[in-house]
Amino acid sequence: MTQSISIFDTTLRDGTQGEGISLTAEDKLKIALRLDALGIHYIEGGNPGSNSKDIEFFKRARELNLNAKLTAFGSTRRKNSSCEQDGNLRNLIESGAKAATLVGKTWDFHVHTALQTTLDENLAMIGESIAFLKRHGLEAIFDSEHFFDGYKANPAYALAALTRAREAGADWIVLCDTNGGTLPSEIAEIVSGVTAQVNAPIGIHTHNDCELAVANTLAAVAAGARQIQGTINGYGERCGNANLCSIIPTLQLKLGYPVVSDEQLRSLTSVARYVGEIANVMLPVNQPYVGTAAFAHKGGIHVSAILKDSKTYEHISPDLVGNKQRVLVSELAGQSNILSKAQEMGLDVTTDSAKAKGVIERIKQLEHEGYQFEGADASLELLLREAYTDLVDVFSVESFKILVEKSKAGTQTEAIVKLNVGGQQVYTAAEGNGPVNALDNALRKALSQYFPGIREIHLSDYKVRVLDEKETTAAKVRVLIESTDFKDSWSTVGVSSNVIEASWEALIDSIRYALLGMAQSDFAPEAPREALGLVNH
């Protein structure tokens, strides 16, 4: 049996049926390019029959000249009609896609309940619709909806539906566990049965309703399936589809199937995070292979062991999928976490463990107050540098004021800040779209005359997290800010019951950290580095 596996990505179609996932045509084009670069074989772009956005996508996608086969999604023709009269089917042809996925019923219960037609008419709908696609020169992929439930209820009819599709010319027969309720043992048995009885290339399409979508896909591959349908990050209806970001590395690194190139595999983490950004969904930190915590070590014993040899607590080398190892600092952490963190920063700490103990105590205290350094490396670095170097702050904040006024005329927001920069008082004001933006603007305005380099810095992410829901609007909030100067990026944290104060704290840390990194040349002549206390960092 061939070892070669076709990866069929439906992030742009089934993926958008996940709660909170919504993609513009522009978003879909961006994602398609990244999927193509990753080496995906089929990219299902959407349902040109269902909305104009998808029609636009297919129109513009033709100009991308992808290596992947662009695939359009639709259903078998309407009951008691003809394919020629079926607008949905005609849209598939007109989409210009080289391949089309047709979903059809194979569960008799669905034929009666959902379609409300006869078993024979459903077979006719399948056969004629597939033949229609083939007549128009498309590669035809038959998605047999609810196949496993259908096979359990009426195996003869479920197989008859597959056979009808194959006889009509279907290039792939894809077995779908649409409700996600099937177990790996059942998948293995049923797929083996199908490969024995249906002479066609078989595909698998699973859902994650039992947290088994990946295992079910692997079981199907072991039983002979050679096309895998899934999505990036497992996005999809209800509990989602099979997660290609877990399936691809497992097939390639652990089962020896050549799926993509090693180079492409190393782009997996960035593709996963990119798609999450575009879809505007935060990746779970603990997502297998690609999550920020997938190779993050927190338990003290684990950390001391990985410092000796990372194989001790890592099932693969993170760089194979473009991820990296992290050591988390938290109350669970032994000194080893702090030490390795500080060593990463090039601080000489091993010699002085009394100091390390003091830092751990301080971190525990701050975490107790709601701070989180796992996601704020720059704030942690400032804290460690304060302990281990003669870090001198180059500016301090004397006061700030925020005024937000909403009336019929609209909303006005302004911030007034009073700073002390290397002995000189700076007092200035700025407007903004919101209170934090106004503060940010005022702060930059005040400091950029001393540190022109600050103009290069911008905030790349801003997150607000309520710490104690019970207290709601009076609760403490934690603000995480990510900043970048186009070369590097760093994240900082602030905590307060006042969202503005918490944001301010994280903003200040971000600037303080940026100033650490700035080269002499970034500073205006009238503010020499030494005068600003930036020595020995």
Place this chain on the structure above:
Amino acid sequence: MTQSISIFDTTLRDGTQGEGISLTAEDKLKIALRLDALGIHYIEGGNPGSNSKDIEFFKRARELNLNAKLTAFGSTRRKNSSCEQDGNLRNLIESGAKAATLVGKTWDFHVHTALQTTLDENLAMIGESIAFLKRHGLEAIFDSEHFFDGYKANPAYALAALTRAREAGADWIVLCDTNGGTLPSEIAEIVSGVTAQVNAPIGIHTHNDCELAVANTLAAVAAGARQIQGTINGYGERCGNANLCSIIPTLQLKLGYPVVSDEQLRSLTSVARYVGEIANVMLPVNQPYVGTAAFAHKGGIHVSAILKDSKTYEHISPDLVGNKQRVLVSELAGQSNILSKAQEMGLDVTTDSAKAKGVIERIKQLEHEGYQFEGADASLELLLREAYTDLVDVFSVESFKILVEKSKAGTQTEAIVKLNVGGQQVYTAAEGNGPVNALDNALRKALSQYFPGIREIHLSDYKVRVLDEKETTAAKVRVLIESTDFKDSWSTVGVSSNVIEASWEALIDSIRYALLGMAQSDFAPEAPREALGLVNH
């Protein structure tokens, strides 16, 4: 072979090794009570040897009189020493726990690299430590760390370690896939091998680094494992542990193992969400069985089918695990979603589909601007009522002002609001911990004289989401607010580039919705329901 399965929960120990998970002793006690009520058999409370918080937990947990066996976690004794001298082992005894889990090495590579001792000394550490626990009358559970990697590298030594533990009196031999890199097929083969060669009750402990922890646990059970170690929501080091919220219902509903009572199973969703709240981690909406989207239907075809029969797109009935079906409204939604939503609200809409089209258009427009009705049912209901009933607002906002001032003296926040309530102007001010809290206070103050019932309402959750990271502090933010009056709870949404304006919008919707629901009696006599335009809702 016995069908009875013991569930061993390590949320309070391994779970807290997950990034961002941190529990106080108080949190742990609360969670232990819920786990006990769920019918968990073993509750691993922590490592009394590693920190004082866990010592306090075990002290206070004794007073809870749990049905579950409270279990303490520790390691085999230090190399080249005695159990009597081992503070960590003594802490296990002093914890007062009835059972203890001892983790020991079974992978020769780890003995050399992590422990840096001889293979024989490691066997002695295992045997003596287990015997020590038994001498002190504890039930002894041996967690064989990295067993599967160890068995693959050196099966004879891995089995020798298990045998030594069993001979010393271990009540359970638990096989751990500590690095989470093992595949279901390997688990099945190796566990079968162990059950054939080691005469002991076998347990399984898996991690999710390949997104296979649940499948690996099921494979081990099929091969004879009878204790399952996992955590609520799959919290744990790196990618997490086996998720008991997926394993328990699958074993009980699909494989026929009696794990907990039907009543206890119906509490699963609320336990999962409760633990998420305490751990202060948002549950992924698409989490199997217990997520808010686990039975949420978005695709138009799916929705029209479930309206005919929910079995068409649901693998189990949601109420078996205490979850419920939802229909999501979004651009993917056909009219069927809107119609079923409106029908849920008791609105008569089927007759007028032109209006439904109009509402869909409006919703698409708002979603395009960043609104999200999937998580804001009350705002959606207000929108539908505006379209389908003669909804009249009982108050309007003329203006508000926010002042935040931070100085050496501290931070001051005040809000001034001007409302029009049933023709009368109300102008008032209030302070707060933060701008949103101050607005909330001022709003309640202004309205409670007309609607005393408002005093019953409080906000139960407050979320802020940045919509376009690229714009950062100038970006649009979406605020989701959840409110409750102790009977019901409802959620509302606001969107603006100004976090205060967005919060204000969601606050106003929350109050508007509350007023819809309020009975006549909740209103002060001087403000009769009719006068306030609250007729026909």
